[in-house]
Amino acid sequence: MLPPERLARQARELLADAVRVAHWARExxxxxxxxxxxxxxxxxxxxxELRENWSRARLAGLLEIDGEDxxxxxxxRLRAWERDDTAALRGWVALFDAWCLARPxxxxxxxxxxxxVVAAMPQLLSVMRLSEGPVTAAGLIDLMRRRVAELRAERPDGAGPDTPAPEPVEPPEAExxxxxxxxxxxxxxxxxxxxxxxxxxLHARGDRPARARLTDLGSWAMWTKLEQICVAAQSPAGNIEQSAVAMLxxxxxxxPGPARAEYRAWLAVRxxxxxxxxxxxxxKGEDALIRGLAFQALRVVGAPASEAVRAVVDDPVLRPYALLWLADHEGGDPRETAESSLGVLNRQEATWLWVDTASAAQEHGAERLLLDHLDxxxxxxxxxxxxxxRICGHPRTVQVLLALAAVHPDQTVAKRVRRAAFQVHSGGA
Structure with a gap:
């Protein structure tokens, strides 16, 4: 696998025109x-070309667009694009995750x-990653057919636990x-x-693709996602000496128990x-998972953190977390609708917080948790x-909607959610 700096260089090359458009829009x-x-x-x-690269710039998270004006x-990512390889790689991964919107x-x-087809593609890409070589179009068609059959068998359709197992997948001529x-x-x-x-x-034969192979970036992205899913939870070593972000x-x-112990140890030496x-x-960073964990660590701090937390209540990204932290610390119910000296989360803030926590699951390979998160x-x-x-203004709205559509068992709902993602991305109503 190529080193990160070479992968980041490739990501920058692929998105060079999108970055130019993003800078133009920013200026x-x-x-x-x-x-x-x-x-x-x-x-x-x-x-x-302008419209395509503008679409890529937004899907890669290079820009922030005010929902009102x-x-x-x-x-x-745009501010750190040239100096931070992580910004370039995460921008490209965001575009990769939204491939079905990049070219509808x-x-x-x-x-x-x-x-x-959208639901079947992750497994096809995983097989391509594991094969470490080109996969023929015939092989991909067969893989897709089998994966679609598996997905349909897994969907709840009223079948009970005593329902017989589905018949083996029929050959394509039976379809x-x-x-x-x-x-x-x-x-x-x-x-x-x-x-x-x-x-x-893609390698074509005539006007039809004959075989496909992952690029270095595609292979790295799938390896990263597979690693996120397969890695076993372990207690990290040396957290006391790490930065806050690295510790979190x-x-x-x-x-929760071992995590609180890590927070206490980290805080004890500072x-x-x-x-x-x-x-x-x-x-305040871009990673919603780190944001949520940071406020969990601040709960361990307790009262000494109150003044600093109050000071960020007007920060639109931190406000929902700060209000909940303050309400929890002072013994109130953060979900009470009655007015209080702290204020409460209004509907839009609560929705923004839901999307932010959902984006943490989506970005860190736990998309299946989105179904539980619906509750x-x-x-x-x-x-x-x-x-x-659609109107909450969260920068990862499109990605969360796509992830929710990918895992929701009701295909009618999934279709509605995917349509909403497309409308948000395209600026439609």
Whole structure:
């Protein structure tokens, strides 16, 4: 596997034009779509190239767009793009995760078949990673057919525990020919979309792909995701000497008891005020998991952290966490709707917090937890949750919606959620 600096260089090359568009938008303070002719002319791109690279810039998380007036500002990844390899790699992974939005499915495609193909692709990519070589189109078609059959067998459809096991997967000739042909067409779309974001290379025979192979970036991304899933939780060593971010990251896989012990040890060797400031600085970063863990560590600090936590209540990223921390510390119920001196989370803040915690699960390979996380949503049903997620303003709204759609067992709901992700990404209502 290539070293991180070479992978980051490849990520920068793939997103070079998207970064140019992002810088233009940041300097202009507006979306290039608001003045496409001017933006395209100044950047030396066609209008179609401009729109594609603008889409990539947003999917890669390079920009922050104000939901009210559409004002554009640089995101953390864009500010750190040239000096921080992590920024470049995480930006590319965000684009990779949103491949089905980077190049949307054919408009005439059957939505249920699109859902099948999108849901099957992670396993196909994993097989490609493990094969360490090109996989033929015939092999991918067979893998997809089998994976779709498995997914459909796993979906709850009213079958009880005594329901007989599904019959073995029938050969492709037993399937409806039109459906098979459509799945093959959509597999071609998926491979083309993944190729367009730099995850794989396609080798064609005539006008049809004959085989596909992961790129270095694609192989690294799948290795990283497989490692996140397979790694065993271990208590990290040397946390006392680590920075707040490194300590919190080391505690990510610990259960609450051992994690609190790590927090106490880390805090014990530091003056309280600087330690609290370092934890809050870590919480302001882009990683939602680190944010949540930072406030768990601040609970161990207790009363000495109150003044510093109050000081960040007006920070839009930290506000929900800070209000809950303060309400918890002072013995109140943070979910009470009555007015208090602390204030409470309004519906939009509660929704933003739900998306932020969901993004932590999604970014760290625990997408399956999103189904359990639905039970904690402030809305009574998925339809209302999706409607309010779309307007909450969280920068990872699209990624969370895509992850939720990928794991939700009800395909009608999954379709609605995926459509919402596309609407958020495209700026639709």
């Amino acid at each position: 202009a303070g507006l979306s290039p779509e608001q003045d496409a002719a001017r933006a395209a002319g100044e950047l030396g791109m066609s209008t179609a 559409g004002a554009v500002s640089a995101g953390w 499915a054919p408009p005439d495609a059957d939505p249920s078949l699109v859902t099948d 409806d020919r039109a459906t098979t042909a459509e799945r093959v067409r959509l597999l071609g779309w998926a491979l083309d979309a993944l190729s367009s974001v730099g995850a794989l290379t 990251r080391g505690c990510a896989n610990l259960t 003056p309280t005020a600087p330690a609290v400031d370092e934890l809050l600085a870590a919480a 904690t949503a402030p809305q009574p049903n998925v339809a209302e949750l999706v409607d309010e997620i």
